Amino acid sequence: MCTMISQQVRIDGSxxxxxxxxxxxxxxxxYDHPFNLAQEHALNLDFVxxxxxxxxxxxxxxxAESARALVETIQAVLARAEAGGYLE
Amino acid sequence: xxxxxxxxGMLAETATFHGAHGDTINAYFARPxxxxxxxxxxxxxxxxxxDAWYREVTxxxxxxxxxxxxxxxxxxxxxxxxxxxxxxxxxxGGVPDDQVVGDAAGAxxxxxxxxxxxxxxxxxxxxxxxxxxxxxxxxxxxxxxAVDCWGGRVVMSQEELTPKQPVAPLDYTxxxxxxxxxxxxxxxxxxxxxxxVRHEQELKKHGKVYEFHLYPGAGxxxxxxxxxxxxxxxxxxxxxxxxxxxxxxxxxxxx
Numbered sequence: 225m226c227t228m229i230s231q232q233v234r235i236d237g238s239x240x241x242x243x244x245x246x247x248x249x250x251x252x253x254x255y256d257h258p259f260n261l262a263q264e265h266a267l268n269l270d271f272v273x274x275x276x277x278x279x280x281x282x283x284x285x286x287x288a289e290s291a292r293a294l295v296e297t298i299q300a301v302l303a304r305a306e307a308g309g310y311l312e
Numbered sequence: 313x314x315x316x317x318x319x320x321g322m323l324a325e326t327a328t329f330h331g332a333h334g335d336t337i338n339a340y341f342a343r344p345x346x347x348x349x350x351x352x353x354x355x356x357x358x359x360x361x362x363d364a365w366y367r368e369v370t371x372x373x374x375x376x377x378x379x380x381x382x383x384x385x386x387x388x389x390x391x392x393x394x395x396x397x398x399x400x401x402x403x404x405g406g407v408p409d410d411q412v413v414g415d416a417a418g419a420x421x422x423x424x425x426x427x428x429x430x431x432x433x434x435x436x437x438x439x440x441x442x443x444x445x446x447x448x449x450x451x452x453x454x455x456x457x458a459v460d461c462w463g464g465r466v467v468m469s470q471e472e473l474t475p476k477q478p479v480a481p482l483d484y485t486x487x488x489x490x491x492x493x494x495x496x497x498x499x500x501x502x503x504x505x506x507x508x509v510r511h512e513q514e515l516k517k518h519g520k521v522y523e524f525h526l527y528p529g530a531g532x533x534x535x536x537x538x539x540x541x542x543x544x545x546x547x548x549x550x551x552x553x554x555x556x557x558x559x560x561x562x563x564x565x566x567x
């Protein structure tokens with residue numbers, strides 16, 4: 225059943241959807257039914273720009289283990305970038 | 313019972329009606345060809361959206377002799393692929409219960425205005441749509457039957473209530489105005505078998521006409537043939553129970 229576990233975070237970036245690159249303004253993070261991944265629930269990441277309509281979306285569906293690994297990897301990469309003085 | 317020399321035809325198309333707040337709602341509408349008048353079913357789609365499965369099932373109800381109307385409950389969020397629109401709604405935490413109930417009432421009024429529809433109208437839904445089907449059957453008068461397929465969050469704790477879902481549907485049970493069929497999976501986590509029992513207790517307490525089936529070996533969404541939770545045996549039996557139930561309470565042409 226729909227868990228309704230969802231949070232939105234405002235972010236700035238760029239995403240490549242079916243219509244090409246667009247400005248990403250938010251990420252919707254949910255743990256709910258995926259559309260494609262073959263399991264009942266998944267960690268769903270939607271990078272969106274709501275001002276551009278529903279089609280401005282880059283979607284990723286991950287199992288929980290993969291999602292945790294991704295979070296750790298992002299943090300590790302950012303830490304290295306920060307240590308190297310690369311963060312803008 | 314259908315015979316191989318019978319004529320059979322169906323019209324399936326998009327249509328519009330007025331839902332909650334008088335908003336224009338687009339819908340998928342399938343009905344048997346003929347003057348009728350036919351009994352009708354309103355299909356309330358699930359959280360994955362107004363998708364291909366719901367279109368197929370809308371035609372399935374028409375095949376079984378019902379004028380079947382499936383409103384796009386997410387139409388206010390804009391248009392795009394059903395998946396993109398549903399993802400937008402998922403990110404926003406769903407749509408408000410009051411809005412869905414208003415849309416169901418509008419769909420009922422629309423069907424009532426059609427010369428080829430009789431006054432027997434049922435409401436069907438799966439997943440969040442099952443919850444909304446039950447909720448609509450409690451809060452809107454005029455339905456003759458309701459089918460809730462694995463609708464979770466009917467039983468809700470205080471902590472689970474939100475501005476969009478401010479009241480647990482269970483609390484409306486006393487107002488249920490028609491017979492209810494519920495199909496659930498014994499391995500589902502929402503609703504859990506314990507929550508199904510709790511719902512059943514409330515229906516009994518208020519003397520409601522209902523029929524619940526809890527399928528062993530099935531979890532959530534066991535009708536969805538394109539998902540890993542599909543359970544062939546339970547799904548076939550579930551569909552036969554749905555059409556037997558609707559035939560009893562709405563009447564229908566032979567299948």
